[in-house]
Amino acid sequence: MTDAAPPTAPARLPALAVWRFQIGDRLAWRVAAAIALSIVSAALLVALSGHNPLAAFAAMAAGAAGSPHQLGVALNRATPYLLAGGGVAVCFRAGVINIGAEGQIALGGVGAAAVSLRWPDTPSPAAAIVALLGAAALGAAWAGVATAIHLGRRVHEVLATLLLNFVALLLVQQTLAGPLGQTGAGFLQSPQIPAAAWLGKAPDLGAHAGVVVAVVAAVALSLILWLTPFGFALRVAGRSRRAAAYAGFSMNGLTWSVMLLAGALAGLAGGVEVLGMHHRLIEGFSTGFGFKAVTVALLGALEPLAVIPAALFVGLLEAGSLSMQRQIGVPSALVAVIEGMTMLFVLAATVRRA
Amino acid sequence: MTALLQMRGIVRCFGAVRANDDVDLDVSGGEILGLLGENGSGKSTLMKVLFGMIPADAGDIVFRGRRLDGHRPIDAMVAGVAMIHQHFMLIEAMTVVENVMLGWAETGRLLKRSEMAARVHEASRRFGLDLEPEAVVADLPLGRRQRIEILKAVLREAELLILDEPTSNLAPSEVADLLTILRRLREQGKGVVFITHKLPEVLDVCDRVVVLRAGRVSGRAPIGAVTKAQLAEMMVGRDVTAPHATRQAPSKLDRLIVTDVEGPGLGPLSFSVKGGEVLGVAGVDGNGQLELAETLAGLRRPHGGALSVDGLDLIEASVAARTEAGLAYMPADRSSTALVKGLSIAENLMLRDSRRAPYSRGLLLSRAARDAKARALMREYDIRAPYPTTLAGRLSGGNQQKIGVARELDRKPAALIAHQAAWGLDPGATRFVVERVLALRAAGAAIVYLSSELDEVLDVADRVAVIANGRFAGVVARRDVDLGQIGIWMSGQAA
Numbered sequence: 001m002t003d004a005a006p007p008t009a010p011a012r013l014p015a016l017a018v019w020r021f022q023i024g025d026r027l028a029w030r031v032a033a034a035i036a037l038s039i040v041s042a043a044l045l046v047a048l049s050g051h052n053p054l055a056a057f058a059a060m061a062a063g064a065a066g067s068p069h070q071l072g073v074a075l076n077r078a079t080p081y082l083l084a085g086g087g088v089a090v091c092f093r094a095g096v097i098n099i100g101a102e103g104q105i106a107l108g109g110v111g112a113a114a115v116s117l118r119w120p121d122t123p124s125p126a127a128a129i130v131a132l133l134g135a136a137a138l139g140a141a142w143a144g145v146a147t148a149i150h151l152g153r154r155v156h157e158v159l160a161t162l163l164l165n166f167v168a169l170l171l172v173q174q175t176l177a178g179p180l181g182q183t184g185a186g187f188l189q190s191p192q193i194p195a196a197a198w199l200g201k202a203p204d205l206g207a208h209a210g211v212v213v214a215v216v217a218a219v220a221l222s223l224i225l226w227l228t229p230f231g232f233a234l235r236v237a238g239r240s241r242r243a244a245a246y247a248g249f250s251m252n253g254l255t256w257s258v259m260l261l262a263g264a265l266a267g268l269a270g271g272v273e274v275l276g277m278h279h280r281l282i283e284g285f286s287t288g289f290g291f292k293a294v295t296v297a298l299l300g301a302l303e304p305l306a307v308i309p310a311a312l313f314v315g316l317l318e319a320g321s322l323s324m325q326r327q328i329g330v331p332s333a334l335v336a337v338i339e340g341m342t343m344l345f346v347l348a349a350t351v352r353r354a
Numbered sequence: 355m356t357a358l359l360q361m362r363g364i365v366r367c368f369g370a371v372r373a374n375d376d377v378d379l380d381v382s383g384g385e386i387l388g389l390l391g392e393n394g395s396g397k398s399t400l401m402k403v404l405f406g407m408i409p410a411d412a413g414d415i416v417f418r419g420r421r422l423d424g425h426r427p428i429d430a431m432v433a434g435v436a437m438i439h440q441h442f443m444l445i446e447a448m449t450v451v452e453n454v455m456l457g458w459a460e461t462g463r464l465l466k467r468s469e470m471a472a473r474v475h476e477a478s479r480r481f482g483l484d485l486e487p488e489a490v491v492a493d494l495p496l497g498r499r500q501r502i503e504i505l506k507a508v509l510r511e512a513e514l515l516i517l518d519e520p521t522s523n524l525a526p527s528e529v530a531d532l533l534t535i536l537r538r539l540r541e542q543g544k545g546v547v548f549i550t551h552k553l554p555e556v557l558d559v560c561d562r563v564v565v566l567r568a569g570r571v572s573g574r575a576p577i578g579a580v581t582k583a584q585l586a587e588m589m590v591g592r593d594v595t596a597p598h599a600t601r602q603a604p605s606k607l608d609r610l611i612v613t614d615v616e617g618p619g620l621g622p623l624s625f626s627v628k629g630g631e632v633l634g635v636a637g638v639d640g641n642g643q644l645e646l647a648e649t650l651a652g653l654r655r656p657h658g659g660a661l662s663v664d665g666l667d668l669i670e671a672s673v674a675a676r677t678e679a680g681l682a683y684m685p686a687d688r689s690s691t692a693l694v695k696g697l698s699i700a701e702n703l704m705l706r707d708s709r710r711a712p713y714s715r716g717l718l719l720s721r722a723a724r725d726a727k728a729r730a731l732m733r734e735y736d737i738r739a740p741y742p743t744t745l746a747g748r749l750s751g752g753n754q755q756k757i758g759v760a761r762e763l764d765r766k767p768a769a770l771i772a773h774q775a776a777w778g779l780d781p782g783a784t785r786f787v788v789e790r791v792l793a794l795r796a797a798g799a800a801i802v803y804l805s806s807e808l809d810e811v812l813d814v815a816d817r818v819a820v821i822a823n824g825r826f827a828g829v830v831a832r833r834d835v836d837l838g839q840i841g842i843w844m845s846g847q848a849a
Contacts, residue, residue, distance in 0.1 A: 227718050227719055227721070228717060228718055228719060229708045229709045229713075229714050229719055231719075232701070232704075232708045232719060233708070235697070236694055236697070236705065239694045239695075239696050239697065240690045240691070240694050242687070242690050242691040243690060243691055243692070243693070243694045243705065245653055245673065245691075246651075246653065246673065246683070246685060246691045246692065246705075246706070247673075247705045247706045247708070248672065248673035248674030248676075248677055248706060249674075250672075
């Protein structure tokens with residue numbers, strides 16, 4: 001070791017490393033290989049179903065980013081994934097396996113709808129903000145229930161968060177059948193919420209303001225993770241709970257913080273969906289967003305900034321596959337298979353080994 | 355004697371570091387070769403290359419006349435090389451014979467249990483291993499478990515046994531037994547590579563010795579021709595005489611007071627340590643050392659008792675509050691408590707101080723301050739690594755421990771609990787740790803130094819306590835130490 005000189009004049013790291021992504025070697029190559037593999041296997045499946053793969057891919061590309069409007073569709077789809085995925089990423093970083101985003105999203109939708117229907121006369125920008133706060137509060141509260149069960153009764157957090165998802169979905173049904181429901185709709189949904197609470201949309205693009213909220217949230221999460229003592233504590237806890245205890249961090253406090261944070265973000269995702277897309281609360285408006293958020297968080301290697309492209313990728317993929325289904329007539333089940341396979345390939349290429 | 359193994363010109367680099375740089379190594383059948391070197395000198399790398407765990411960048415390996423190239427551990431095993439790791443690869447809930455059968459083709463698809471038991475019995479007698487085939491591993495002391503590994507190797511007809519730091523976990527009598535077994539292996543014509551940094555053992559049992567330093571061979575000699583001092587010189591390239599502190603007397607003031615502390619496997623225990631005093635706690639591992647250290651540090655809740663540092667009552671205080679109050683702690687477990695291997699050196703240096711200046715400025719962490727502090731500490735504590743952002747897990751054991759030392763001592767603590775602070779370190783790093791602890795003593799801190807290495811305790815302590823079954827079997831001033839008495843206390847018998 002005598003030849004390893006002490007670091008008298010250490011070279012500076014490139015400025016790009018300020019927020020230090022922790023992404024492995026030759027990532028670009030592995031991602032390229034994963035995408036190539038998924039294209040080949042998707043082509044095979046499309047051909048087997050009796051359609052022309054080239055036409056299918058053309059439709060998919062056009063559907064994903066063929067026009068500003070299509071791009072807007074993809075951005076809107078990516079938004080809930082980004083919001084909820086960022087929260088999931090922070091939980092996983094802290095070693096808290098929260099898979100309750102689905103239920104927290106559902107409750108967030110209830111929160112947004114309830115606030116804007118209860119106070120219909122709130123003026124324009126405030127209405128949306130207050131409704132989003134309501135969504136975040138209810139999402140966080142639902143995450144809080146899981147945390148209380150987990151910490152108070154020592155139920156594993158996977159069980160506590162997962163099982164409460166089903167309870168949350170039933171709760172949404174119950175509120176729609178009761179206080180929030182629209183009578184005579186023949187379908188479980190709330191009345192339309194006042195237009196003052198709708199999220200503004202960009203002209204042409206059609207992307208709603210939730211996109212901005214989500215990107216700001218992801219940047220803020222990355223800041224928290226890398227530049228605050230709290231972020232440091234949760235990174236330590238995620239790698240070694242014993243080291244966290246030795247460092248004097250309270251695991252209970254950390255668990256509460258990350259769960260409430262993730263719950264609020266998932267709640268926001270639900271709120272954004274209600275205020276930006278449907279303009280009412282509809283039963284089952286979240287079609288597995290919370291579970292895809294886990295995929296997106298892992299795709300983004302649990303780095304909030306990297307979750308942005310990951311969410312966008314899934315959004316583009318979904319918008320594209322929908323249009324492929326519409327235009328070429330590829331069955332929807334096959335579309336789901338292609339989507340799932342592509343995510344698996346990319347995950348296999350990007351997720352770092354423990 | 356026939357040449358069993360020839361390694362020629364082995365080179366292996368990790369980034370810019372040449373962990374092995376043109377190393378030659380020969381072992382003959384019926385020979386015990388001592389492979390000496392400090393931590394990070396390249397011993398483990400060389401053996402991993404031999405065993406096929408990592409490929410060499412250059413060089414040739416010839417084993418029993420056949421070239422090993424691009425081989426994997428399984429190939430090395432089939433060829434007749436056996437590696438006995440520091441941490442045993444045994445399943446504790448199973449018996450000796452079950453562990454021997456595990457993953458061995460000759461066991462057959464249907465387990466030939468009694469036949470195997472007979473073979474275990476026979477080999478155990480031939481090599482003096484004294485193992486019962488049906489004993490459950492969990493019931494056996496560490497020394498016996500190690501023999502199971504040796505037994506597995508000889509039953510699989512290994513011709514070359516590599517033992518990586520085999521004595522570091524053993525009690526003195528077990529070490530003596532192990533050395534006898536190694537001689538037995540030599541008589542039976544086996545080759546043995548004995549990796550260690552304990553010079554007396556090398557001189558006792560080896561035929562030849564090869565010394566590595568910074569990845570190169572810094573010396574080789576037959577045992578009869580070298581002295582302990584020469585070997586130490588080859589190993590560290592500098593003088594490593596034991597620390598001899600010019601000791602001033604401790605102050606009159608008790609800084610750390612422990613009263614009737616009691617918990618599972620611990621106490622009740624009372625003692626006090628004065629400023630500028632080291633209380634050495636000796637004892638066989640597993641007699642309450644961990645419980646004592648963690649209870650004082652706040653990681654375990656005691657059933658009762660009191661703890662004060664400089665008059666401040668801390669028994670109910672959180673870990674963070676204890677740290678703030680000047681109580682420093684160096685845990686024995688460095689791999690996942692004292693150090694987070696996946697974080698950088700700089701982040702590990704701020705592990706327990708992240709919410710304080712200079713690391714925190716208001717709500718945010720200051721990266722510049724953190725890295726500047728890390729550079730200063732790396733210089734002051736001689737932590738050898740290219741950058742503060744280098745991952746701590748990439749450092750050698752000695753450098754990892756220096757991170758812990760730097761972090762805990764830089765706070766200028768009033769009291770320090772050090773548990774196995776020099777465990778597994780080479781003589782240079784051990785001396786470094788001991789000197790820093792003694793410097794802290796000179797600065798007036800109260801120190802509790804727990805170690806299962808009696809020599810180390812005797813080196814640093816002003817008073818020596820022996821812990822057995824969670825209590826102090828006896829406490830004696832360093833100058834009045836009677837080794838016989840210490841031994842009796844250690845074995846748990848009342849004085």
